[in-house]
Amino acid sequence: MNDSTGPRSALQRSLPVVGEPRPERADARRNRLRVLEAAERLFTERGVKNVSLDAIAAEAGVGKGTVFRRFGDRAGLAVALLDEREQELQAKIISGPPPLGPGAPPAVRVLAFLDAYLDLLDRHVALFMDSENASDGARYRIGSYHLWHRHLSHLIEAARPELDADYTAHVLLAPLAADLHNALREQGYDLDRMKTGLRAVATSLLPA
Amino acid sequence: MNDSTGPRSALQRSLPVVGEPRPERADARRNRLRVLEAAERLFTERGVKNVSLDAIAAEAGVGKGTVFRRFGDRAGLAVALLDEREQELQAKIISGPPPLGPGAPPAVRVLAFLDAYLDLLDRHVALFMDSENASDGARYRIGSYHLWHRHLSHLIEAARPELDADYTAHVLLAPLAADLHNALREQGYDLDRMKTGLRAVATSLLPA
């Protein structure tokens, strides 16, 4: 095996970059991966709601404190697990082909986003619920919420500059709350009905 | 004092009305009122988030079990406390003067409702948050949510019959989530901005 950190110049050694924190310690990394693996395994085995953080810590072979230090709380763990899936959508939005990616007219991109998000949400409702509801207002503190919000906000600004784009973006994101999605699912709604309904609302709001 | 239950005929005695449960027992009523009073007092004193149900039970001078039997859970207690305030709005909607009450065109009534609800929400954010977030999907199981939903659904149906009124009503209620309201407040939004923004959205959706 090669040593991954080669020799460093005196300058490099004597001037640690401020603001850029040390790289993750080896044991920290090992445990982080263990916990994520254990969580994923238990969640799919027993369902998100039926797994305590104690159980995850035990399954991962680490202490409870470790889980909390890494992820803050239950919501944080759920966020970490969702991250991967959300990044895929984020990538498509930033640099994928239209209509999700740049190139299509703003109103069309909004419709494409809502559709894509509903798909994602529907596939991972339980995880989303955990990440959004585990603590009060968690949804609005998560990085990805801000990303979706900024995206919509720009598109709304472009399509209808006379609206309060920032607020309107929150309004469009509101019906994507995991809680609501789950409640509608339970009362018999299917995914297509929501897609169609939301598309109709967005179309009224942002005529093409 | 008169005996409030006078003599009853043999028929009345032998045919207890089914479906209509016995009246509330005196001790039950006493304790229910005590708990509500104690909860209201502690909530205003310390803030909703800083009061445990143990504390409420102690303050009310009843056992913990009593609190839970009556109200089910934390959310149920919050719902009971909100009930009074919400009933006022409900009354205005059902039989008050237009535009909140019957008489005005549907689109106008929707705007009036959104405004009035935002006022109510803003005054009692903390309680609403408790009632909506204390358990997963609590918001959508509460009786009053169904009432608001039915109201909006009828108005939408009247104003734009080609829409999926049921779903669209959920969409219009979504931005009224206590969680979102609170988050926006924390990031500096004022009530008027939300009213204006939501009115603009609703107007696009339901032209007058």
Add this chain to the structure above:
DNA sequence: TCATAAGACGGACTGTAGTCCGCTAAAGAC
């Protein structure tokens, strides 16, 4: 007034989220 059953009472008990802090291991300096 008393007997009886429906139902309420309440506190001990369980399970979980989240905190705290003395201990341990890794990384860098020499």
Add this chain to the structure above:
DNA sequence: GTCTTTAGCGGACTACAGTCCGTCTTATGA
């Protein structure tokens, strides 16, 4: 290789939500 600093570790601990069930109260009708 050894020393020092720094960060991570982990489990005992606290506080709270919600359950359970033996005991006690109320309403009723005889």
